[in-house]
Amino acid sequence: MKKALAIDVGGTKIYGAILDENGNFLTEIEKHSTPSTFDEIRETFKSIIKKHEKDVDIVAFSTCGAVNNQNTGILGSTGNIAKEYPTMDFLSLSEKPVFVENDANCAAWAEHEIGASKGCPDSIMLTLGTGVGGGIILNNKLFKGKNGAAGEMHFKMRTDKHRKCTCGSWDCFEAYASGSGLKKTAEEISKNPNITTYDVIGGWQKNDNLMTEIYKKWENDILEGLIGLANIFDPDVIVLSGSLAEFTNPEYLTETVNKEIVTTPTKIVKGSAGNYSGMIGAALLALGVGLGGDK
Numbered sequence: 001m002k003k004a005l006a007i008d009v010g011g012t013k014i015y016g017a018i019l020d021e022n023g024n025f026l027t028e029i030e031k032h033s034t035p036s037t038f039d040e041i042r043e044t045f046k047s048i049i050k051k052h053e054k055d056v057d058i059v060a061f062s063t064c065g066a067v068n069n070q071n072t073g074i075l076g077s078t079g080n081i082a083k084e085y086p087t088m089d090f091l092s093l094s095e096k097p098v099f100v101e102n103d104a105n106c107a108a109w110a111e112h113e114i115g116a117s118k119g120c121p122d123s124i125m126l127t128l129g130t131g132v133g134g135g136i137i138l139n140n141k142l143f144k145g146k147n148g149a150a151g152e153m154h155f156k157m158r159t160d161k162h163r164k165c166t167c168g169s170w171d172c173f174e175a176y177a178s179g180s181g182l183k184k185t186a187e188e189i190s191k192n193p194n195i196t197t198y199d200v201i202g203g204w205q206k207n208d209n210l211m212t213e214i215y216k217k218w219e220n221d222i223l224e225g226l227i228g229l230a231n232i233f234d235p236d237v238i239v240l241s242g243s244l245a246e247f248t249n250p251e252y253l254t255e256t257v258n259k260e261i262v263t264t265p266t267k268i269v270k271g272s273a274g275n276y277s278g279m280i281g282a283a284l285l286a287l288g289v290g291l292g293g294d295k
Contacts, residue, residue, distance in 0.1 A: 003056045012033065014041075019283035059099070065102065116271050
């Protein structure tokens, strides 16, 4: 059975582990804080690879940022990691073949192969965390667009330049549906610049009126995005993953979305591939699982 060294790269952490073709972890997950400089990030990659590459067939990166259709590198700035990161020469990091894919796309593929959207030809996955990521699967294939950037959740929620997004533009879906967006909404409604997402979630769980008002506004922002995505793609299912997905109500979201869309009914569900779905998806994609043959 073939094996992949999966390396998950985010703005705050870098994880590494060996997985097999079934998505099973064969080693403990090696965990590092993401360094602040480009050179230190590269050295972290090289350290993980040096330790494990002799035991694997391929090195698979699940990374923040849009990835080209050749699965060799980053298309542009990610906004939350060293600014030089898009210039990383991934192929030079190992003597073994190297595969690179966006982390949300990897997570979407993990859900498609072993998780909540298994058996669904058409699905969308949203990762709700500090930011918002997206992966789109159409006809059992990862949809990446002409250059590889499809699935970036930066469509507009309004046009009056109300809220700046981390991408540099204004009023993107991510600026409202993310954890950062929830905090901004909380600040606007409460007039308290020190309020946190933990305050909102904790208060909502205790039925606090103000925190519930803030939560419902955030939930409505998510709904607007879900309705648009359901109308455009007509998916079998939309999977919610990430740290904030835990605090959503899929049954309510499904009911509300299906009342508003003009396409056939869909389902909103929580992801089931686990916290390391990006690593699992990267390994499965790199090893060709579900792609009709080995890569």
